[in-house]
Each structure stands twice: as C-alpha cells, then as structure tokens.
Amino acid sequence: MLSAVCLGSLALTGCAGSAQLAEQDPSEGGSHSIVVRPHPTNESKPTEPKSSAATGRPLVADGFEITLPPHWHDQTDYVWSEDHPVRLSLYRKLSSGDRVLFEVMWLPGTVLPSQVGSRESRDNLVDELTGELHGEVTDLPDIQVDDALAIGAHTLEQKNGRSVELAIYLPSNLNLSFPILLANAIEDHEVAQRDFQAIIESWKWPV
Numbered sequence: 001m002l003s004a005v006c007l008g009s010l011a012l013t014g015c016a017g018s019a020q021l022a023e024q025d026p027s028e029g030g031s032h033s034i035v036v037r038p039h040p041t042n043e044s045k046p047t048e049p050k051s052s053a054a055t056g057r058p059l060v061a062d063g064f065e066i067t068l069p070p071h072w073h074d075q076t077d078y079v080w081s082e083d084h085p086v087r088l089s090l091y092r093k094l095s096s097g098d099r100v101l102f103e104v105m106w107l108p109g110t111v112l113p114s115q116v117g118s119r120e121s122r123d124n125l126v127d128e129l130t131g132e133l134h135g136e137v138t139d140l141p142d143i144q145v146d147d148a149l150a151i152g153a154h155t156l157e158q159k160n161g162r163s164v165e166l167a168i169y170l171p172s173n174l175n176l177s178f179p180i181l182l183a184n185a186i187e188d189h190e191v192a193q194r195d196f197q198a199i200i201e202s203w204k205w206p207v
Contacts, residue, residue: 061104062087063178064146067202069195072102087178092195100192101183102199111172117142117149125153125170133157133166145171145180146205156186165189167196173205 076089085106092100129137140152150171157164163186184192
C-alpha cells in the first residue's frame with residue numbers, strides 16, 4: 001500500500017506529466033491561531049485546492065502539527081481519496097513550474113516499539129518499495145521527527161523523461177505509523193531538502 005500511494009503522489013508533481021493543479025496562494029496576515037482541518041467527505045471535498053493555514057501558522061493535521069514554510073500550500077482535502085488516503089498533502093510550486101510535494105500517508109496497522117529502527121523494518125521498507133517502484137531503492141540516514149526515530153529510503157523514478165526523486169521516512173507515534181513522502185524533480189533537490197528540513201523541525205506530536 002505504501003508504494004501505491006507513492007506512485008499516486010507522483011501525479012501531483014509538475015514534472016510527472018499530469019495536469020497542473022490550480023495555484024492558490026495562502027491568505028496572508030491575521031493572528032497566529034491554530035487552524036484545524038476537518039477530514040473531508042465526498043460531499044464536502046473541494047473542487048480546487050485551498051490553503052487552510054497561512055505561512056508561519058500552525059496547521060493541525062491528523063495526529064500531528066506542522067508549520068507551513070513560505071510558499072507552501074495545503075491541498076489535503078483536494079487530493080484525498082480512498083485510493084490516495086493521506087493525512088496531509090502540501091506542495092510548493094517553483095518558478096520552473098515544477099512542484100515539490102510533501103505528504104504524510106495513512107497506513108493501517110500497529111507499530112510495536114521493537115520494530116522502530118530495527119534492521120527488519122529497514123529491509124521491509126526497501127523491499128516493499130523495490131517491489132513496485134522502478135528505480136534502485138537505497139537506505140537514507142535516520143532522522144528525528146519531534147522525539148520519534150524515522151528510518152528512510154530513497155529512489156528515482158523516470159516520468160516523461162524527467163527524474164523524480166522520492167524520499168520516504170517512517171516515524172511512528174502511539175503505535176501508529178506516519179509515513180512521510182518528499183517528491184521533487186532531481187533539479188529541485190536543494191530547495192526541496194531545505195524546505196523539508198523546515199517542516200520536519202516544526203513537527204510536533206500532540207501532548
């Protein structure tokens with residue numbers, strides 16, 4: 001399921017050859033209140049993406065909270081579907097027309113403490129992604145997501161003659177998994193990594 005969501009997310013990057021999503025700038029100004037985004041239903045799902053939090057304001061997602069860096073937009077309600085179940089979907093549109101995509105996927109099942117950071121968990125992540133994705137899948141260095149250890153993997157997918165870089169991390173909290181996907185054209189690696197770091201540093205689990 002994880003690899004299927006990754007493949008679905010590729011269609012949301014401007015370099016994947018799909019129709020571009022309509023650009024919507026987040027509202028500016030206002031107080032720094034927390035914005036809570038309700039889970040969409042089929043009846044309430046919007047027909048175009050909207051940003052539910054302005055840059056620098058906390059955005060409470062399903063099980064965690066982050067802060068939007070400059071130029072980023074929340075499109076979760078727009079892209080969520082039964083085939084693409086995401087807790088959070090953010091994007092940044094670059095001047096080139098490419099999009100950098102940050103998503104937190106929904107994954108069923110329980111994560112036991114003994115599984116966190118284990119060699120078996122690392123091998124399972126690489127094996128699952130290798131089974132569905134075409135590029136070579138390699139380990140990434142561990143990161144900290146708030147106080148949670150997250151293992152990671154990396155690959156490149158070819159879409160319409162473009163190299164799309166995928167980085168996947170697996171943090172967990174309260175025995176639930178929160179798979180994180182970062183997708184970007186290989187040419188956009190530097191800006192993608194800089195913004196990814198800002199989002200991860202802002203990540204907070206509920207107290």
